[in-house]
Amino acid sequence: MSETAGLRVDIPAFEVPRHVAIIMDGNGRWAAARGLPRVEGHRRGVEAVRRTVRAAIDIGIQYLTIFSFSAENWSRPAVEIGELMGLLRRFIRNDLADLHKSNVRVRVIGERAGLESDIARLLTEAEELTRSNDGLTLVVAFNYGARQEITRAMRRMAEAVAAGTLKPADITPDKVGGYLDDPELPDPDLIIRTSGEQRLSNFLLWQSAYSELVFVPTYWPDFDRAALEAAIREYQQRERRFGGLAAKTGS
Numbered sequence: 001m002s003e004t005a006g007l008r009v010d011i012p013a014f015e016v017p018r019h020v021a022i023i024m025d026g027n028g029r030w031a032a033a034r035g036l037p038r039v040e041g042h043r044r045g046v047e048a049v050r051r052t053v054r055a056a057i058d059i060g061i062q063y064l065t066i067f068s069f070s071a072e073n074w075s076r077p078a079v080e081i082g083e084l085m086g087l088l089r090r091f092i093r094n095d096l097a098d099l100h101k102s103n104v105r106v107r108v109i110g111e112r113a114g115l116e117s118d119i120a121r122l123l124t125e126a127e128e129l130t131r132s133n134d135g136l137t138l139v140v141a142f143n144y145g146a147r148q149e150i151t152r153a154m155r156r157m158a159e160a161v162a163a164g165t166l167k168p169a170d171i172t173p174d175k176v177g178g179y180l181d182d183p184e185l186p187d188p189d190l191i192i193r194t195s196g197e198q199r200l201s202n203f204l205l206w207q208s209a210y211s212e213l214v215f216v217p218t219y220w221p222d223f224d225r226a227a228l229e230a231a232i233r234e235y236q237q238r239e240r241r242f243g244g245l246a247a248k249t250g251s
Contacts, residue, residue: 017189017235019063020056020228021139021211023203024048026195026219033219039083044221046091055225056136057102059232063137063186067203071111071145085119088142092122096129103135109181110144111152139185146205153179180206187211190235192228194220212238 024045031041049066056064069084076084099106106126115123123142156179160166166175177183187207191200196217200208214231216223 015236016060017212017232018061019065019186019188019190020061020232021065021067021188021191021204021208022052023067023191023193023201024220024223025193025197027221029195030219030221038080039087041219041221042084042087046087048221048223049091050095051224052228053099053102053104053136053138055228057104058225059228061136063139063188065109065139065141065185065188065204067141067144067201069110069142069144070202071143071148072202085116088119089122092126096126099126099138100130100133103133104130105133105135105137106130107137107139107182107185108142109139109149109185110142111148112143115143137185139182141203144181145202146200147202149181150206152181177206189240190214190231192216192231194218194223194227210240212240 027041027045028038029041030044031038034040052066053064068088073084074081096106106129108123108127112120112123123140126140153176157166157171157176161168185207187209188204188211190213191204191208191211192214193199194216196215198215200213204211212235214234216227216231218227
């Protein structure tokens with residue numbers, strides 16, 4: 001067994017995925033299983049975010065995207081939404097300095113319009129403070145939905161066509177990618193979903209065309225470095241073809 005960039009390796013052809021995206025699921029069920037209020041599950045989920053960011057830095061992952069709040073989450077009870085917004089405020093206020101010190105660059109994807117002014121300001125502050133950092137890029141998908149992101153991209157492209165700066169004949173998949181919320185973000189190599197659910201739930205639908213998907217039974221508050229390493233080891237054992245032929249079998 002060898003060790004590279006902090007990751008324990010026990011299979012050949014070691015490769016760390018450049019971009020890992022995580023659907024952090026199961027906070028409420030974690031709390032319910034322990035007879036605790038849902039907000040306690042969310043609080044413990046924030047701790048899991050801290051652990052995962054530290055592990056990603058140690059392992060050498062370049063991009064880590066976390067699905068923190070979906071566009072559909074606004075349908076939850078107002079009390080829970082208020083608790084989630086409070087946790088976001090505290091996370092940015094309490095953790096931003098540490099992220100900056102660790103050379104983490106923070107990026108935010110999702111719809112900003114309509115957010116409470118202090119939330120929007122904190123998101124912008126996190127991006128501006130860490131803009132020049134060149135370590136791990138932490139992408140926070142907040143008020144995010146993939147269909148909504150694609151719709152925004154189509155609207156921007158339609159406006160460009162109407163303005164005469166884009167010709168319909170020039171629209172390609174790469175061109176579409178340039179109109180997404182963060183055009184510089186590479187497609188995720190690996191998408192992990194916790195809690196045992198096996199669906200993408202409107203997350204990075206355009207970018208995940210050739211991502212490897214790993215579903216783990218662990219509820220998000222219990223997710224740790226060992227769980228991340230296990231998901232990466234499963235990723236390492238897969239053969240990524242991107243629509244081509246397998247190297248050995250030709251299938």
